[in-house]
Amino acid sequence: MMILHRVYISPDKVIVNGKALELTEKGSALLTQIYRSHIGNYPKFFKMDTLCKLGFVASELLLNAEGNRNFEPREDRAVILFNRSASLQADTNYQSTIQDSENFFPSPAAFVYTLPNIVTGEIAIRNKYFGETSFIVIEENDEKLIEQNLSVAFQDTDTKSIIGGWLDCTDEENFEANIFLMEK
Amino acid sequence: MGGRNMIVSIANNITSPLGMTTAENYAAVKAGKSALKRYEGHWGLPEAFVASLIDRSNFTDTRYTIVEQVVIHSVTKALESANIDTASPRVLFIFSTTKGNVFLLDKREKGFPQERVRLGIMARLIASHFHNPNEPIVVSNACISGVCAQIEAMRHLESGNYDYVIVSGVDIQSAFIVSGFQSFKALSPEECKPFDANRHGLNLGDAAATIIYTRKDTVSENEWCAYRGAIRNDANHISGPSRTGEGSYRALKHVLGDIDTQIIAFVNAHGTATPYNDEMESIAIDRAGLANIPVNSLKGYYGHTMGAAGILETIISMQAIDDNNILATRGFDTLGVSREINVTNQNQPTEKTAFIKLLSGFGGCNAALLMTKGGLL
CATH class of the missing domain: 3.40.47.10 (Thiolase/Chalcone synthase)
Known part of the structure; x- marks a missing residue:
């Protein structure tokens, strides 16, 4: 297995292939700043929850680093992400809509994000990836365990490359992405 | 093998x-x-x-x-x-x-x-x-x-x-x-x-x-094998299934490979009974060349058991074949999907020893698993 490109995002830091991007915002405002300065033209971004925004901008930076983006449909690239908190932020947000029986307004727009794998779907939709998408929850950000799980994913004979790695978010201001593009 | x-x-x-x-x-x-x-x-x-x-x-x-x-x-x-x-x-x-x-x-x-x-x-x-x-x-x-x-x-x-x-x-x-x-x-x-x-x-x-x-290395004729599985995305919508059954079709196509579909006793579908899911599955099953194979869903017995469903429904399907039986789709009466698939409305005998478990979910994800008894493919 070979890692071709890597993107790291924390609330105050963005690093692409070892090089820090010069950005001024922090927390969720940082994600919007990345979107505006490096991506744009995808208004669906503003509907996403923080985990999806994080995964979206991180994967965009990763794929921009790869270059030659043509958005042609493909089945040979998988998206397999890992984290500790699953969809905790969205879960907490949805719970607040049903907590009070006097003020009970369950929201389908909030409920849809209460699954961690929605972000893998957002990345697949953006890039027309028909390949494998998966989300795995582990308690520690253990790169060895992540790599073990990614290396076996190449047993699917159609899978030639994977967007994989860590994508965790506990609330709007606390998140971490450490994702990479790898080949068999 | x-x-x-x-x-x-x-x-x-x-x-x-x-x-x-x-x-x-x-x-x-x-x-x-x-x-x-x-x-x-x-x-x-x-x-x-x-x-x-x-x-x-x-x-x-x-x-x-x-x-x-x-x-x-x-x-x-x-x-x-x-x-x-x-x-x-x-x-x-x-x-x-x-x-x-x-x-x-x-x-x-x-x-x-x-x-x-x-x-x-x-x-x-x-x-x-x-x-x-x-x-x-x-x-x-x-x-x-x-x-x-x-x-x-x-x-x-x-x-x-x-x-x-x-x-x-x-x-x-x-x-x-x-x-x-x-x-x-x-x-x-x-x-x-x-x-x-x-x-x-x-x-x-x-x-x-x-x-x-x-x-x-070797299996006896009574042992069940997880033969091949696949996960594919629709790349279409986070909460609505594809109109072409894209991800399910591609998952089915991958697990079928070049095997003869006549060995398959049935497809145990997701069959949640939502209008869109069942329609999408009928398209995927038809596109995969499985329109003549019996299709059943177990949701009428258990409801949708979410994280348990893929495992529960695989076990019940293994049990059914061990009993030479294709289970009825409880709650099904008149076909209400656009493709002419073969949904079971009563238990029926079978001598075949393989089945496919099919699932789809939010995030546009789909999965198929081919299970074979005796591994004789």
């Missing part, structure tokens, strides 16, 4: 409202029973719902949440017929769940630390209950999790990373999940009717289900 290892199921269990063992569950399903019931004012929800719920009063161990207890019961029962040492580092636990202990987010819930809502913490607790030294992994891939967890098990066994993988799926319903599906207008006001012209949505269900897999 060209020297390929076979991934063999050596033990299993279903813990559900229809029974605490696989045998009890299969007997109930074969007899056409269901635990679907209408609940009014349940959990303080303003809207009534129909669901298949486990009697919580049977689970009284205060150290563990109801979710954890149901999983522990299922794994314990599966282990009774498998001669393995769960304390060995050669054994891995893989869990499959969508919402785990999410009910603990409700501020009215007392008695368990809030961190138990984290799936990795729950998984560690269960693995350590069985003295297992490995970090457990939790597949949380919406409604396809149960098949994804089995595919993950196949891969770890094939690679030689472990000798046994205990795959256990669970979801236990709560106000959180039911109100969410209600807000989506996805729930049927009556017992669900998969693939039927008068289907009006899904029912939710509680269950845990466990399969223990190992790797073997």
Whole structure:
């Protein structure tokens, strides 16, 4: 297995292939700043929850680093992400809509994000990836365990490359992405 | 098989409202029973719902949440017929769940630390209950999790990373999940009717289900093999299925490879009984050249058991073939999808020994798993 490109995002830091991007915002405002300065033209971004925004901008930076983006449909690239908190932020947000029986307004727009794998779907939709998408929850950000799980994913004979790695978010201001593009 | 290892199921269990063992569950399903019931004012929800719920009063161990207890019961029962040492580092636990202990987010819930809502913490607790030294992994891939967890098990066994993988799926319903599906207008006001012209949505269900897999060089004709699995995305919409059945079709195409489809007894579909899901599956099944193969859905017996579904429905399907039976689709009467697929409305005999488990879920994900008895392909 070979890692071709890597993107790291924390609330105050963005690093692409070892090089820090010069950005001024922090927390969720940082994600919007990345979107505006490096991506744009995808208004669906503003509907996403923080985990999806994080995964979206991180994967965009990763794929921009790869270059030659043509958005042609493909089945040979998988998206397999890992984290500790699953969809905790969205879960907490949805719970607040049903907590009070006097003020009970369950929201389908909030409920849809209460699954961690929605972000893998957002990345697949953006890039027309028909390949494998998966989300795995582990308690520690253990790169060895992540790599073990990614290396076996190449047993699917159609899978030639994977967007994989860590994508965790506990609330709007606390998140971490450490994702990479790898080949068999 | 060209020297390929076979991934063999050596033990299993279903813990559900229809029974605490696989045998009890299969007997109930074969007899056409269901635990679907209408609940009014349940959990303080303003809207009534129909669901298949486990009697919580049977689970009284205060150290563990109801979710954890149901999983522990299922794994314990599966282990009774498998001669393995769960304390060995050669054994891995893989869990499959969508919402785990999410009910603990409700501020009215007392008695368990809030961190138990984290799936990795729950998984560690269960693995350590069985003295297992490995970090457990939790597949949380919406409604396809149960098949994804089995595919993950196949891969770890094939690679030689472990000798046994205990795959256990669970979801236990709560106000959180039911109100969410209600807000989506996805729930049927009556017992669900998969693939039927008068289907009006899904029912939710509680269950845990466990399969223990190992790797073997050769298999006997009575042993079940997880032959090939695939996960594919629609790349279309996060909460609506593809109009072309793209991901399900591609998953089916991959697991079928170049095998003769005539060996397949049936496709056990997701068949949630929502208008869009069943329509999408009919397109995928037809496109994959399986329109003449019997198709069934088990949602009319269990409701949609979410993280447990892929494992529970694989076990029931293995039991059915062991009994030379293709199960009826409870709730189905008149075909209500655009493609002429062969949905079963009664139990029927079969001599065939392979089936496909098909699932799809939010996030545009789809999974298919080809199971073969005796590995004779």
